Amino acid sequence: MIGRLNHVAIAVPDLNSAMAMYRETLGADVAEPFDQPEHGVTVVFITLPNTKIELIHPLGDDSPINNFLAKNPDGGIHHMCYEVGDIIAARDQLIANGARVLGNGEPKIGAHGKPVLFLHPKDFNGTLIELEQV
Numbered sequence: 001m002i003g004r005l006n007h008v009a010i011a012v013p014d015l016n017s018a019m020a021m022y023r024e025t026l027g028a029d030v031a032e033p034f035d036q037p038e039h040g041v042t043v044v045f046i047t048l049p050n051t052k053i054e055l056i057h058p059l060g061d062d063s064p065i066n067n068f069l070a071k072n073p074d075g076g077i078h079h080m081c082y083e084v085g086d087i088i089a090a091r092d093q094l095i096a097n098g099a100r101v102l103g104n105g106e107p108k109i110g111a112h113g114k115p116v117l118f119l120h121p122k123d124f125n126g127t128l129i130e131l132e133q134v
């Protein structure tokens with residue numbers, strides 16, 4: 001069902017310092033930040049030859065990454081995003097196999113303007129999974 005790795009997301013407590021570290025220390029192609037209010041995060045994409053890194057920083061008091069950063073104050077790997085061809089078919093198959101889809105179960109439009117869903121980390125060896133329909 002899952003296809004290519006679309007991105008690895010890293011939650012960061014300080015976006016500017018994380019951007020500078022990737023741009024200047026690691027020499028990566030770092031884009032500009034943009035807000036995703038529907039997801040409660042500010043996002044910066046870093047393009048690598050074979051995938052992307054998504055730096056995420058809380059946007060607002062209800063950000064879904066607030067607890068994660070409280071538990072991991074230096075930041076850390078937050079989720080992996082895998083591409084799927086049909087997100088509704090993928091969702092229904094996952095639910096039939098006992099996986100928990102987060103939120104109300106309906107896809108939201110993600111940072112690439114495409115439908116995304118999240119799967120509970122406790123169902124996947126402690127890894128929060130995002131699915132993106134491409």
Ligand SMILES: CC[C@@H](C(=O)O)C(=O)SCCNC(=O)CCNC(=O)[C@H](O)C(C)(C)COP(=O)(O)OP(=O)(O)OC[C@H]1O[C@@H](n2cnc3c(N)ncnc32)[C@H](O)[C@@H]1OP(=O)(O)O
Pocket residue numbers: 009036039041043054056064065067068077078079081102103109110111112116118120121122126127128130
């Ligand atoms: C920019 C848009 C989009 C894109 O297009 O790329 C994005 O990437 S948006 C990214 C941010 N959005 C989300 O993360 C949405 C989905 N997340 C959630 O619904 C919640 O964050 C969560 C996963 C349900 C956790 O909610 P929280 O309020 O933090 O609950 P707990 O703190 O009680 O956590 C329960 C349990 O799960 C462990 N946990 C939490 N987050 C993660 C994680 N990222 N990776 C691994 N494990 C995680 C947490 O430690 C708790 O475990 P225990 O302590 O053992 O109970």
Ligand SMILES: [Co+2]
Pocket residue numbers: 007009054079081130
């Ligand atoms: Co993401």
